Amino acid sequence: MLGHPPVIVPVHWDNFEVALKNPPIPDTVVKPHLDFFVETVRKISPRTKVIIPSYRTPHTFG
Numbered sequence: 001m002l003g004h005p006p007v008i009v010p011v012h013w014d015n016f017e018v019a020l021k022n023p024p025i026p027d028t029v030v031k032p033h034l035d036f037f038v039e040t041v042r043k044i045s046p047r048t049k050v051i052i053p054s055y056r057t058p059h060t061f062g
Contacts, residue, residue, distance in 0.1 A: 004045040007061060009053055010034055022054050 013034040014024040026034065038050050051059060 005048055007049045007051060008041055009051045009059070010037060011053075013052075020055050022056070024053075024055055 013026060013030050015027045018025050034052075038052070041048055041050055053059065
């Protein structure tokens with residue numbers, strides 16, 4: 001159990017078969033699971049920030 005982390009960053013949800021571009025293109029098979037995951041996190045841990053990353057966008061966690 002993770003408890004209630006301040007931030008969650010889902011990975012491996014984009015389509016690896018296409019060229020990189022922003023915004024990332026979701027994998028059509030994985031996207032519904034990503035949506036469900038984000039919805040579930042927001043329900044269970046409403047204070048947790050979910051960041052769906054973009055390419056070449058730095059994030060600082062502290």
